[in-house]
Each structure stands twice: as C-alpha cells, then as structure tokens.
Amino acid sequence: MKKSLLNINNLSIFPNNNSSLKLVDNISFDLEKGKTTCIVGESGSGKSLTALSIIKLLSPQLSCEGEIHFNGDNLQLYSDDQMRQNRGKEVAMIFQEPMTSLNPVLTIGYQIQEAISVHSSWTKKKIEEYAVELLKMVSIDSDRVLSYPDELSGGQRQRVMIAMAMSCKPNLLIADEPTTALDVTVQAQILKLLDNLKTKNNMTMLFITHDFGVVHDIADNVIVMFKGKIVEKGPVKKILSKPEHPYTKALLNCVPDIEGKRKLKPIDYAKLNKMMMAS
Ligand SMILES: Nc1ncnc2c1ncn2[C@@H]1O[C@H](COP(=O)(O)OP(=O)(O)OP(=O)(O)O)[C@@H](O)[C@H]1O
Ligand SMILES: [Mg+2]
Known part of the structure; x- marks a missing residue:
C-alpha cells in the first residue's frame, strides 16, 4: 500500500462573513510520501488557499473546516506554538x-x-x-x-x-508557483534543483503550477482544481494520457506540442461552467 504523509479530508475554505461562498469546496486528497504531487488549475481556483491552509497561514478573514492530518496528527488541533514548531521543520x-x-x-x-x-x-x-x-x-x-x-x-x-x-x-516542501516569474532556462534549473533535493532527502513535495510542461517534468501525481473543487486526480501518466474531466482535457488542449500536430483550443468556460453546475 502507498504511504501518505498528508491527508486532507473534506476541506472547505470560506470568508468568515460568508460561509456559503466556498473558495475551496470540500476537497480531499493524500500526498504520497517521497513523491511530488502537482496541483494545477486556473487562476483563482483555490490552489494557494489550499497550500496556505496546510501551514495554517490563511488570512484571518478566512475560515476553514475539514481535516488535515500530517503524519497522523490533526493539524487543526495544533496550537499556534505547536504550528510554529512544525513550520519550517516538518x-x-x-x-x-x-x-x-x-x-x-x-x-x-x-x-x-x-x-x-x-x-x-x-x-x-x-x-x-x-x-x-x-x-x-x-x-x-x-x-x-x-x-x-x-x-x-x-x-x-x-x-x-x-x-x-x-x-x-522538512518532510514536506510546498512550492507555490516558484518558477512562474523566471525565464525558461532558469525555471528548468530550479525545477532540477528541487527535484534533486527531493530525491536526496526523500522529501515529499506539493508543487503548485499552471504549467503542464512542469507537471510532465516533475509530477508523480496530479490534482486538477477548477473553481475551488478537485475535478480530477491521479498518477501523472494517467492524467496526461487519459484525462477524463473536460476541464483537464481543455487544459491539455492549451499546451502546444513540439511537432505542431495539436491545434491550440481556447477553453470554453461557458460550457464548462454549465457542466459543473449540473454535476
Ligand atoms: N483573503 C481573502 N478574502 C476573500 N477571498 C479571497 C481571499 N484570498 C483569496 N481569495 C479568493 O479565493 C479564490 C482562490 O484564491 P487562490 O489564491 O487560492 O487562487 P489560486 O488558484 O492560487 O490562483 P493563482 O493561480 O492566481 O495564484 C480567489 O477567487 C480569490 O479571490
Ligand atoms: Mg496562487
């Protein structure tokens, strides 16, 4: 059985003054120990909020509910002091x-x-x-x-x-789009550095990105987020070769392929939104 370092169960994040506005909506996932999991999704889909909730650095205007277990411990029950100890070290x-x-x-x-x-x-x-x-x-x-x-x-x-x-x-390194502001050659160096450090230290990595090229290079597992929800998750090979959700398919259609065989298609948000509302 695969061992997980972090388990998130039914996590929702919402503004204190509007609990029906789910910025992150009832998501659940595990991070496999020693592996890299990438969260992909468009701007505003809740990727950073998910990451911040793991280290308990959400803005005080936001609340979260659900369970976050790290190495078996429920992080929601940690005091601020315990969390300060945990941050950086774990x-x-x-x-x-x-x-x-x-x-x-x-x-x-x-x-x-x-x-x-x-x-x-x-x-x-x-x-x-x-x-x-x-x-x-x-x-x-x-x-x-x-x-x-x-x-x-x-x-x-x-x-x-x-x-x-x-x-x-640390046992878990969370990287929130650490290479987005860099040019492609520097980006490749940083990705290689992180990947080497992960392997050398047997570290688990949660890597947030917009870029399926990055996912292809470093991910073992992938989580796809859309409007606060996880629409698809699984091993990288499966997600890249047989995406099931229309949003994942649409995202992959936006990636140029080197031989120029694939025509870039803009995402049809109206259609996707309708489908998400119906599901
Ligand atoms: N303090 C806050 N109060 C209210 N809404 C917030 C707050 N912080 C973030 N949001 C909203 O929550 C949603 C998710 O934000 P988040 O930062 O997680 O997106 P993201 O997926 O990381 O996007 P990006 O790719 O642009 O970084 C967005 O709609 C954002 O406007
Ligand atoms: Mg973000």
Missing part, C-alpha cells in the same frame, strides 16, 4: 515571488542564518558555516552571504528561498 513553503518573502534590508546570509536558528541551538559559528553550505547546495557563491536581496537575480533569489526552506530538512 513543512516548509516557497512562494511565487521571493521579494515578498525576503527582507530587503537584511543580507541573505543573515536571513538564512535566522531561518536555521529558529529550530536549532547551534553556536553562531556553526550556523554561519551551515548557511554557507546551504548556499553551496543551491549553487550560490559563499561570498554572496553579504549581498542584499535586490543585488541578486530572480533565479538567485529563488535559490536563496529554497536554501532557507531546506535549512531544517
């Missing part, structure tokens, strides 16, 4: 735009050391050495510890975020 997250997560007035060396020290009681020297080691791991020169975030390229900043996320060797 679950870490990388966001789409590193500049919103990095502090512009602190050097990257300082910020990596801070991330390490939250979960360790090491000496200052050991923390400094480990920060350099982490930078090396993501192929950034050690003399960059004194650089400020705006002195780095987008790809380098994303590598710093990965180094910080990996600092406590």
Whole structure:
C-alpha cells in the first residue's frame, strides 16, 4: 500500500462573513510520501488557499473546516506554538515571488542564518558555516552571504528561498508557483534543483503550477482544481494520457506540442461552467 504523509479530508475554505461562498469546496486528497504531487488549475481556483491552509497561514478573514492530518496528527488541533514548531521543520513553503518573502534590508546570509536558528541551538559559528553550505547546495557563491536581496537575480533569489526552506530538512516542501516569474532556462534549473533535493532527502513535495510542461517534468501525481473543487486526480501518466474531466482535457488542449500536430483550443468556460453546475 502507498504511504501518505498528508491527508486532507473534506476541506472547505470560506470568508468568515460568508460561509456559503466556498473558495475551496470540500476537497480531499493524500500526498504520497517521497513523491511530488502537482496541483494545477486556473487562476483563482483555490490552489494557494489550499497550500496556505496546510501551514495554517490563511488570512484571518478566512475560515476553514475539514481535516488535515500530517503524519497522523490533526493539524487543526495544533496550537499556534505547536504550528510554529512544525513550520519550517516538518513543512516548509516557497512562494511565487521571493521579494515578498525576503527582507530587503537584511543580507541573505543573515536571513538564512535566522531561518536555521529558529529550530536549532547551534553556536553562531556553526550556523554561519551551515548557511554557507546551504548556499553551496543551491549553487550560490559563499561570498554572496553579504549581498542584499535586490543585488541578486530572480533565479538567485529563488535559490536563496529554497536554501532557507531546506535549512531544517522538512518532510514536506510546498512550492507555490516558484518558477512562474523566471525565464525558461532558469525555471528548468530550479525545477532540477528541487527535484534533486527531493530525491536526496526523500522529501515529499506539493508543487503548485499552471504549467503542464512542469507537471510532465516533475509530477508523480496530479490534482486538477477548477473553481475551488478537485475535478480530477491521479498518477501523472494517467492524467496526461487519459484525462477524463473536460476541464483537464481543455487544459491539455492549451499546451502546444513540439511537432505542431495539436491545434491550440481556447477553453470554453461557458460550457464548462454549465457542466459543473449540473454535476
Ligand atoms: N483573503 C481573502 N478574502 C476573500 N477571498 C479571497 C481571499 N484570498 C483569496 N481569495 C479568493 O479565493 C479564490 C482562490 O484564491 P487562490 O489564491 O487560492 O487562487 P489560486 O488558484 O492560487 O490562483 P493563482 O493561480 O492566481 O495564484 C480567489 O477567487 C480569490 O479571490
Ligand atoms: Mg496562487
């Protein structure tokens, strides 16, 4: 039997003042241990909210109901303190735009050391050495510890975020569109780096993307979201070769193929919406 690290059961997310507006609507899925699961879906379909609910960083204006079990523990029952311990050490997250997560007035060396020290009681020297080691791991020169975030390229900043996320060797790494803002060659390098780190550390990864090319490259399992609901999920081979849901089919029809055999078709939202209402 496949082992799962995270189980989500009947999760719904809604604004505090309007519980009938389901931004995420009764979704359930498991994350297989040591594997990469990609969530795909259009803008606004609830991908980021789903990820944020796992690390309990949803906006205070939103509520969620349902169950989130991590390694058998119900995360909903964790206190803020327990969750702070859990964050970074068990679950870490990388966001789409590193500049919103990095502090512009602190050097990257300082910020990596801070991330390490939250979960360790090491000496200052050991923390400094480990920060350099982490930078090396993501192929950034050690003399960059004194650089400020705006002195780095987008790809380098994303590598710093990965180094910080990996600092406590999390069991689960959530990456929310970490390569969308990067050009394709840098995107490919970052994907390879994440994939290697996942394999080396036997880490489980939840990767959010719009891009079926990325799904093809890194996913073991895929979850397709549409308007807050999961419309299809399963192993990547099955989803890419035999998609069942019309939305998945429509998404795949938007991906150009190299030989130019497939004609790109815009998604017929009116038809899809009608179908979703009926189901
Ligand atoms: N704090 C909030 N209050 C009310 N609605 C919100 C809040 N945060 C997000 N939403 C809404 O919830 C829906 C899902 O948002 P979410 O950020 O999860 O989408 P997403 O799938 O990650 O989209 P994208 O691909 O653009 O990042 C959207 O319609 C969004 O407007
Ligand atoms: Mg998002």
